[in-house]
Amino acid sequence: MAWQSIDRVTPADDDSDEPLLSEAVKEKIRGFFVRYPTKRAALLPALHIVQETYGQISHRAMRDIADLLEIPPSHVLDTVSFYSHFWRHPRGQKVVVSCRGLSCELMGAREVNEAIASHLGIREHETTPDGQYSFVTEECLGACEHGPCVLINEKLHKCVKAADVPRLLADPDNDKVDVPRSDLYDGLPLAKKDVLPDND
Numbered sequence: 001m002a003w004q005s006i007d008r009v010t011p012a013d014d015d016s017d018e019p020l021l022s023e024a025v026k027e028k029i030r031g032f033f034v035r036y037p038t039k040r041a042a043l044l045p046a047l048h049i050v051q052e053t054y055g056q057i058s059h060r061a062m063r064d065i066a067d068l069l070e071i072p073p074s075h076v077l078d079t080v081s082f083y084s085h086f087w088r089h090p091r092g093q094k095v096v097v098s099c100r101g102l103s104c105e106l107m108g109a110r111e112v113n114e115a116i117a118s119h120l121g122i123r124e125h126e127t128t129p130d131g132q133y134s135f136v137t138e139e140c141l142g143a144c145e146h147g148p149c150v151l152i153n154e155k156l157h158k159c160v161k162a163a164d165v166p167r168l169l170a171d172p173d174n175d176k177v178d179v180p181r182s183d184l185y186d187g188l189p190l191a192k193k194d195v196l197p198d199n200d
Helices: 023-030 040-054 059-069 073-082 102-106 109-120 162-170
Strands: 094-099 133-138 150-152 155-157
Touching (some): 023 059, 040 059, 040 073, 059 073, 094 109, 109 162
Antiparallel strands (some): 094 150, 150 155
């Protein structure tokens, strides 16, 4: 697998001079400052909050985060591009994460991954036209004894077979978890002016 090259010179399509982050989002990020010795240490929580609020982390958002944390924008971009769970383009309402680790691979993960991509009609790290699903693979989901496993948002599906994929993706509750969850990184409701414009 080749390293992704990053053009740091040409302005990005989703960049602008106008700030993107609302004051409410900035305030939620500032709430993490007291937890860490430096503002820079709040970068990962800030990225999660922005992604959950806007559905992606645009270049304009990266610049706003950098200003807020008083760090160079390149440090934000480096972090976003390092982690596969951060999205620089619109992410679906449900993110299907399939394991490609050795244990799952031996149990048929490759066929499961091909079935997911085929059923959704998208490739890895793409989103369906209706915005419902995005698809990615990860090296390990930490459930090797239940391979192949698939994570849909926060719900883990164990021992998935390729034949299970259509039924699994058709289930409207395939991402619902039955345990309490933290709202620490949850996004904030957007005002109409805060919604990202389409880049068509």
